[in-house]
Amino acid sequence: MGNILVIFKKELKSYFASPIAYLLLGIFAVIFGFFFYSATRVFVLTGMQMQMMGRGMPMDVNEYVIRPLLGNASVIGLFLIPMITMRLFAEEKRTGTIELLMTSPVRDLEIVIGKWLAAMVLYASILGISAINIAILYGFGRPDLKPILVGYLGLLLQGGCLLAIGIFISTLTRNQIIAGGATFAVCLMLWVLDWVSAYDQSAWGKVIAYLSVVTHFEPFSKGVIDTKDVIFYLSMIFFGLFLTSRSMESLRWRA
C-alpha cells in the first residue's frame, strides 16, 4: 500500500510539474465550455419560443442540458485519455528509469496501480472543470443533484477503464507517439462499436455493442446505476490493470 502511494505521488507530481496536465485541462475547458454555451443557448431559446407559443411548460434542465453535456464530456475524455496514459510506461522504457522501478523492492502490480491512480486523479480534475460549468446552472435553476453525481460516477468508471487500457498499451512500446496513437485507436473503436447495434440486430451485433464503453455510459447519464454496467466497467479496469502487470513481467522475459 505504501509503495502504491509513493508511485502515485511521484506520477501525480510529474503530471502537474510538466505542461501536460495544464494543456489537457486547457483543451478540455475550451471544448467543454463551447458545448456548455451551445447547450444552454439552445435551451434558453427553445424555452423562450415555447413561451411565445403560449405553451409555458417547464423544461427539465437535467434532461435537456446536463445529460447531453455529460455525454459530450465522455467523448472529449476519449480524446484526452491517450494523452494522459501514453507516457506512463513508454517514457520510463525509453529513458531507462524502468530499470529503477523494476529493481526496487516493489511489486509490479503496485507500480501499475500507483500509475493508474495518478492518471485517474488527473482525469478527475479534468472532469472537475465541467463541474464548474454545471455549477453555474445552480445560479439560475434548480437541477436535480443526484443524477449529476451518478453521471460523474459513470464518467469516472468509463475513464478508469480506458485509462487502464491506455496504460497497458503504454507498456508495449518505448515510443510515446505510438502508445498514444494506438490507445486513441482502441478508444475510438470501443466507442464506435456502439454504432453496430444500429444496423445489426443479431446476437453478434448485441455482443459487439455490449463491448462499447458508450453503451454502458448511457444509463449513468440518465441517472441510473445499473449493476451490469458497473460490473462491466470494473471488470474492464481489472482486466486492463492485470494485462499491464503481466506485460511488465513479460518485459523481463523479452527484454
Place this chain on the structure above:
Amino acid sequence: MIKVEGLTKRYARTVAVDNISFEVEKGQIVGFLGPNGAGKTTTMRVLTCFLPPTAGTAQVAGFDVLEQPLEVKKRIGYLPETPPLYPDMEVGEYLIFVGKLKGLTSADVPKRVAEVCDRCAITDVKSKLIGKLSKGYRQRVGLAQAILHNPDVLILDEPTSGLDPKQIIETRELIRSLAGDHTIILSTHILSEVEHSCERVIIINQGKLVAQDTVTNLTNRLRGSESVAVEIQTSNGNLNHADVRQRLEQVAGVSRVVLKDTRDNHCAFEVESLQGRSIRAELARAVVTSGWDLNELRPVGFSLEDIFLQLTASESEKAQKKVEAKA
C-alpha cells in the same frame, strides 16, 4: 554474498551469457571485465532481478533471484549503464522518491539523503533539476541513488563512463571507500579501472567466463617469468651487440634475449627470465664487470591489458582454428 551457478541467459537468437559460475565474498570489490557485448550488463541485470535467467541460479545474500526477488531487491543497490533519472525532478526530490521506493521509513529518508549527497558531493545541486545537470553530476546522482538504502550489495554498471579524469579518480575513491560494508560488483571495459579499484577480476568474453582471480594472481599467473629492459652503452670505442648478447645469455636464469635497438656505442635488449627467477641483480653485475655502462635496467611488467588481450585473443584464435579445421 553472491553466488552464481551455471547462469545462462538466452535472447531470441543469441546466447548473451553462457554457463557462468562465480562467487563473491562479503565486502569484496569485484571487477567484471570484458569487451563490449560480452554479457556483463546481462549478468548484472540477472543479479538485480531485472531479467530472469534462462538456466542456472543466482543468489544474493542467500536469496534466489527467481524465488524471492523482493528480498534480493531490498539488499541490492544498482546503477545501470545510463543512470535511471527523471529529468523533470529535482535532485533532492528524486532521492526522496527513491528512498521511499527502496523501503526506507519516512523518518530515515531525509537523514540518508543528506548523507549520500554529502558522500557523492552533490549537496550543491540538490535543488537543481536533474535534466539541467552535467553528465558527471548525473552519474553521481545515479551512484547516490544506488547507495541510498545502504544495501549489502552494490552493482555498478560502468560507473565511470563519460566522466572526466578528475571525476573518474573521485568516483574510484568513492567506490573504494564503500568497500568493506558493501560487496561491490562493477563492470567496465577499461582495464586500468580494475587494476585501481578491484581486488578480484572476473573476465568474460562472448558470454563465457574466461578467467577469475585476484588481480595480483592473475598478473603473476600469466606473467610467470620476469621480463627486463636493459640499455647498455660504452664510453670508449664501439660496442658489438653480438658480444653483449652473448654475455647476457650467459647470465644464470636468462631464457631469452631480444635485441631492441642498436646504435654505434649503444644498444638495448629485452631479457626474459626463466619461470620464477629474478635476474636483475645478476644482469647488472654481468654488464658492469664486462666494462660496459648500464644506462637502464627496468622490469617490464605485464599489465592487465596484456593479460586481457591474451585471454580474449586466445579465445577467438581457438575459434578461428576451429573454423579453419572445419574448412
